[in-house]
Amino acid sequence: MMGLPQPVLLWSDALLFMLIAAVVALxxxxxxxxxxxxxxxxxxxxxxxxxxxxxxxxxxxxxxxxSLHYRARLADSPATSAAPQYSVEVSSALxxxxxxxxxxxxxxxxxxxxxxxxxxxxxxxxxxxxxxRLKYGGAHLGEQLARQDADIAVRTLRGVAAGVLCWLLLHxxxxxxxxxxxxxxxxxxxxxMLGGIAVSLSAGYHVxxxxxxxxxxxxxxxxxxxxxxxxxxxxxxxxxxxxxxLGILAGYAGxxxxxxxxxxxxxxxxxxxxxxxxxxxxxxxxxxxxxPDWFATAAERADARxxxxxxxxxxxxxxxxxxxxxxxxxxLRELEFVQAARAFGVSDWAIMRRHILPNLMxxxxxxxxxxxxxxxxxxxxxxxxxxxxxxxxxxxxxxxNAARMELAREPMVWWSLVAAFxxxxxxxxxxxLFADVVRDAFDPRRAR
Amino acid sequence: xxxxxVRRLLYAIPILIxxxxxxxxxxxxxxxxxxxxxxxxxxxxxxxxxxQKWKAERGYDRxxxxxAQASGADRLTATIFFDKSVRMFAGDFGRADDGRDxxxxxxxxxxxxxxxxxxxxxxxxxxxxxxxxxxxxFRATALDFAGVVLCVxxxxxSGLFYIIGGQWLVSKMWHLVPISGYAGGFEGTRxxxxxxxxxxxxxxxxxxxxxxxxxxxxxxxxxxxxxxxKGLAERVVLFRHxxxxxxxxxxxxxxxxxxxxxxxSLLTESFFGIPGLGSYTIDAINxxxxxxxxxxxxxxxxxxxxxxxxxxxxxxxxxxxxxxx
Numbered sequence: 102m103m104g105l106p107q108p109v110l111l112w113s114d115a116l117l118f119m120l121i122a123a124v125v126a127l128x129x130x131x132x133x134x135x136x137x138x139x140x141x142x143x144x145x146x147x148x149x150x151x152x153x154x155x156x157x158x159x160x161x162x163x164x165x166x167x168s169l170h171y172r173a174r175l176a177d178s179p180a181t182s183a184a185p186q187y188s189v190e191v192s193s194a195l196x197x198x199x200x201x202x203x204x205x206x207x208x209x210x211x212x213x214x215x216x217x218x219x220x221x222x223x224x225x226x227x228x229x230x231x232x233x234r235l236k237y238g239g240a241h242l243g244e245q246l247a248r249q250d251a252d253i254a255v256r257t258l259r260g261v262a263a264g265v266l267c268w269l270l271l272h273x274x275x276x277x278x279x280x281x282x283x284x285x286x287x288x289x290x291x292x293x294m295l296g297g298i299a300v301s302l303s304a305g306y307h308v309x310x311x312x313x314x315x316x317x318x319x320x321x322x323x324x325x326x327x328x329x330x331x332x333x334x335x336x337x338x339x340x341x342x343x344x345x346x347l348g349i350l351a352g353y354a355g356x357x358x359x360x361x362x363x364x365x366x367x368x369x370x371x372x373x374x375x376x377x378x379x380x381x382x383x384x385x386x387x388x389x390x391x392x393p394d395w396f397a398t399a400a401e402r403a404d405a406r407x408x409x410x411x412x413x414x415x416x417x418x419x420x421x422x423x424x425x426x427x428x429x430x431x432x433l434r435e436l437e438f439v440q441a442a443r444a445f446g447v448s449d450w451a452i453m454r455r456h457i458l459p460n461l462m463x464x465x466x467x468x469x470x471x472x473x474x475x476x477x478x479x480x481x482x483x484x485x486x487x488x489x490x491x492x493x494x495x496x497x498x499x500x501x502n503a504a505r506m507e508l509a510r511e512p513m514v515w516w517s518l519v520a521a522f523x524x525x526x527x528x529x530x531x532x533x534l535f536a537d538v539v540r541d542a543f544d545p546r547r548a549r
Numbered sequence: 550x551x552x553x554x555v556r557r558l559l560y561a562i563p564i565l566i567x568x569x570x571x572x573x574x575x576x577x578x579x580x581x582x583x584x585x586x587x588x589x590x591x592x593x594x595x596x597x598x599x600x601q602k603w604k605a606e607r608g609y610d611r612x613x614x615x616x617a618q619a620s621g622a623d624r625l626t627a628t629i630f631f632d633k634s635v636r637m638f639a640g641d642f643g644r645a646d647d648g649r650d651x652x653x654x655x656x657x658x659x660x661x662x663x664x665x666x667x668x669x670x671x672x673x674x675x676x677x678x679x680x681x682x683x684x685x686x687f688r689a690t691a692l693d694f695a696g697v698v699l700c701v702x703x704x705x706x707s708g709l710f711y712i713i714g715g716q717w718l719v720s721k722m723w724h725l726v727p728i729s730g731y732a733g734g735f736e737g738t739r740x741x742x743x744x745x746x747x748x749x750x751x752x753x754x755x756x757x758x759x760x761x762x763x764x765x766x767x768x769x770x771x772x773x774x775x776x777x778x779k780g781l782a783e784r785v786v787l788f789r790h791x792x793x794x795x796x797x798x799x800x801x802x803x804x805x806x807x808x809x810x811x812x813x814s815l816l817t818e819s820f821f822g823i824p825g826l827g828s829y830t831i832d833a834i835n836x837x838x839x840x841x842x843x844x845x846x847x848x849x850x851x852x853x854x855x856x857x858x859x860x861x862x863x864x865x866x867x868x869x870x871x872x873x874x
Binding site: 488 | 564565567568572575576580585587588701702705706707708709710713717809812815816830831834835837839842843845850853
């Protein structure tokens with residue numbers, strides 16, 4: 102009998118959950134602030150923003166499911182009955198949901214919805230080379246390969262029907278809680294239908310084909326979502342405290358403190374970003390490689406590397422936000438309410454915290470949403486340069502990097518590239534559109 | 550003017566020293582040379598002699614910043630910091646792991662980098678400004694909206710996709726130009742066509758949107774209303790008045806990157822096999838050749854600082870209100 106699994110909390114999981122908690126807390130706080138509520142209401146009225154927010158929420162759900170990690174309990178053997186044994190492999194809730202996709206791997210490349218391998222092989226007891234059948238893709242068809250098209254059509258229709266049903270249920274639930282806008286409902290319907298098709302088809306086929314070692318590309322793409330989300334959000338999260346503190350301090354204190362802080366960020370800014378990141382990542386690699394004893398499992402090492410990458414990206418990108426905050430603080434410092442607070446003898450720290458920081462939150466928020474898409478795109482480039490995430494971490498960058506080598510093949514192996522680019526494009530486009538609306542709603546200079 | 554430039558150059562010195570300290574700390578303090586040697590030689594089963602030899606070959610066997618065993622000025626100069634970091638100010642970057650002189654390699658590879666980067670920059674700038682003006686001319690119409698949506702969509706596509714897709718479409722399907730490679734002189738233009746085209750297309754989405762915002766901000770000013778009121782055609786208003794006054798924000802963004810064009814583009818050069826500085830850097834990163842990466846960091850910072858200075862000087866040229874003193 103299988104016992105309860107042992108939950109594993111990776112550092113990045115903890116940070117991600119903390120981030121979500123912070124966002125929920127901030128949202129609750131913002132509900133009580135009249136101007137903020139007005140700005141969010143403007144975001145809510147924009148169909149583009151609501152549609153992209155829905156897409157982002159679905160991506161976030163995938164990422165969160167993939168962040169609930171555990172180590173499966175191995176079957177108890179009589180010899181070691183005293184303590185329960187756990188698998189060394191760290192899995193996530195998403196892995197558990199997608200067990201079929203994860204375990205049904207083929208031998209090597211196969212095209213989307215294919216029934217045969219991509220390359221010819223010599224069968225054991227036949228003289229000529231032929232395309233071998235896939236172990237799982239289309240296996241239910243048996244010898245009736247002619248039925249494949251009809252089968253795919255039926256499965257697609259069934260998927261659409263199931264998607265619409267799910268959507269009706271979900272929509273009903275949402276109607277109970279709040280009022281989903283038409284844009285949200287439509288986007289959700291579209292996602293539900295696509296999801297239904299994907300689920301229905303992947304019961305019998307590999308929807309996006311398989312990669313070099315026969316892994317399902319759809320599974321890899323879904324796993325990459327978490328990496329992209331983490332890099333997009335944690336990076337900004339680690340840089341924000343530094344940027345906010347130093348930016349406000351430089352603007353408020355002036356004098357030598359201002360000079361020193363400006364010197365620090367001008368210097369950091371002078372170093373070309375990619376090179377600074379590359380240098381720092383190279384050095385981090387040396388640290389990780391020379392201390393193999395720090396990490397219990399390979400997942401922990403990969404996780405540490407991902408976090409370090411976020412930290413490095415954050416250290417190189419806080420300068421822009423800090424400069425903006427400094428400029429804005431310089432203006433705020435001279436306004437009457439700050440002068441009055443100072444006249445009342447409020448301490449400098451209290452002024453910065455209570456009077457200046459709340460008035461800068463829109464810059465912080467805009468920076469947070471604007472940086473996200475750039476960071477997701479940067480991850481792919483960095484992984485290509487060889488200074489990205491750990492090669493064992495699934496990410497859009499590592500997928501593209503692995504697929505790139507196969508473009509020269511004839512016929513071309515295009516599916517994993519297209520899947521990675523497609524998922525990345527959807528995520529980044531949704532983030533960009535959402536960020537635009539948020540910026541327009543919160544930037545006081547753009548007030549209409 | 551001259552006094553201003555001299556003073557700005559003097560300001561640059563502490564920043565360069567700062568850059569030097571950061572790279573020095575990154576490369577030699579975070580990891581000791583012993584760590585690097587162990588990493589390069591393989592972590593397991595490496596003898597202390599092998600590490601000593603590796604360090605001696607590269608001059609990493611000296612103390613970091615203070616050589617207590619030496620005498621006189623050698624106490625400061627016979628150190629890794631002086632040898633590897635201070636000498637960079639004189640243009641001496643040392644040798645790469647394959648024994649070649651880095652400074653010579655850089656001077657050889659600058660040409661190909663510029664051959665790609667300069668046309669990409671100039672054409673990209675012209676294309677983005679023209680498109681932005683077009684969108685502003687048709688502002689608040691369906692065309693403007695469609696243009697902005699197209700820009701956002703193009704911004705959301707990974708740069709890798711443009712390169713891979715472009716190589717596939719233009720070189721593999723249409724057989725128009727070679728897929729990669731480089732040749733000097735006029736012969737080489739057929740190699741340059743595709744990387745320049747892809748560079749322009751890849752950057753145009755973000756740039757057009759950026760310039761459109763600048764133009765829209767400018768177009769709501771009073772002088773534009775006056776110009777229209779006295780009966781000037783919209784064409785004249787846009788090209789003469791708005792474009793002229795928008796030059797300052799355009800220059801801020803554009804001039805600062807001009808010196809950095811020397812560095813080339815990491816992705817483009819490595820995908821198209823162009824023997825420039827970008828591919829040199831990427832090869833060095835992959836081979837973990839720390840000396841080359843350090844040299845490129847230093848040069849990149851110098852070029853950025855030169856770019857900042859050039860931006861300030863260019864202000865005086867386009868805006869008579871700005872005086873530098």
